[in-house]
Amino acid sequence: MLIRRPADILPSEITPRSVYLNRRQLLGGAAGLALAAGLSGRGQAATLETVKSPLSTDEKLTSLQDVTSYNNYYEFGVDKGAPATYAKTLKTSPWTVKVDGLVGKPGEFSVEDLIKSSTLEERIYRMRCVEGWSMVIPWDGFPLADLIKRVEPLGNAKYVAFETAYRPEEMPGLQSMFPVLDWPYVEGLRLDEAMNPLAILAVGLYGERLQNQNGAPIRLVVPWKYGFKGIKSITRISFVEKQPVTSWNKQASDEYGFYANVNPNVDHPRWSQATERRIGEGGLFVKRRPTLLFNGYAEQVAQLYSGMDLRKFY
């Protein structure tokens, strides 16, 4: 159960009720009403203008309640409910993302500027967690490739490394006596993966700015990879020549590969990846569904890995 404390908020930041009522999602009927119930009383709401994308799936969305209450964000604790409870302490405004390394135009980008200078798209993606569950989430964001083009990577830039904020005073999980990972959280992509149109930097979901437990204010979404690749609350993006040492890969390299592409034929050493449970489907009597190669995005991404042994490069 979540007990929300009222956020510190300027009156000008509160979205008028009329705007809520006109929102596209709300016209959907019951789902919209449930959403409105979820949003009322939440201060950070800031409705995003988005355009639709042909890359979106038309599968049934996972409810906002589930998307915002069942999270893996170990900086706030290892329980699925911990991020929703504890992530409020993270100060997400102002927020800048430092872009450095092998680029012609390094710099600091404020999230607000990135939002203003981008055409935000709604991308409804499947999200498959390495633990064997999945969701369908309507992200709002812009292609990672847009940012990459702006900073002009140099010829020797082969990989992109991402880093999450490291703020022990705002992230209780970092104060734990048992560090679960070697902080700060680091993720990475090959440059061509990062340039793939499916890869986005998300700043919102369900038409609202991201809540902290989902990785506010800006996070990576790479839907053909396991969820842990979708690094949250990004503070730094570095262009590098060598494959970055990513957090989960460092923690257990035999279990979490650098690529971490969703693949039903390559099991986690300790559990099968052949099937998944779709969150919000069936309650106690949830039925497993087959997991798809590249999480169903093979058409868009399979060519990135042609000739590679996916069992070796898991």
Added chain:
Amino acid sequence: MDARSPRGAAKSGFAVPQVPKIALYLVGLIPAAWLFYHGINDNLGADPMRYLEQSLGLWALRFLVATLAVTPLRQILNVNLLRYRRALGLLCFYYAVLHLTTYLVLDQGLDFAAIWADIVKRPYITIGMATFIILIPLAATSNNAAIRRLGGQVWAKIHRLVYVAAIGAVLHFLLVVKSWPPEPLVYTAIVLALLGYRLIRSLYRKIAPQPRSPRRAA
């Protein structure tokens, strides 16, 4: 587990108020009732099946730990909960049955091919199943008739299998999680402390046998 105190039934220490054993069973099954009630009403969060499955397993482990704590509590603090130990052990078994049933029916949907693949390929499932199988003879002989039939010494030997089950249970827990989160580590530490205490005590008694002990340790 050796139920006899080396110096006979010393009656000092805490006087534990006696409650009917049936009350312990009823209280012990409250978590299961709570979980099933909220599960049926879809009130266990975003991933209710997983929550139910994990909670039942955790309660089995908690009752296993409680069972193992009875002897050290009596020997160190002179708190005698011996008359409740059978109930604690059986509650552990009941939760293990519910945990396994949830895995078989709700998690795997009785897909026996998938279940068999899990058992042979996934060490945490292999260990979990083995642990459950160990608990079966212990539960089956947790009654006075079995003690009479087997004789106290044989019965006690069989019931030492609970130590193996405890190690299996925490290994099962450690192997199912990602990385090394605190909770399974804490349970592992508790189980190791409870077993380590017994080991040290038995070694100590081998070196320095009690003068009035009727027989030497084998």
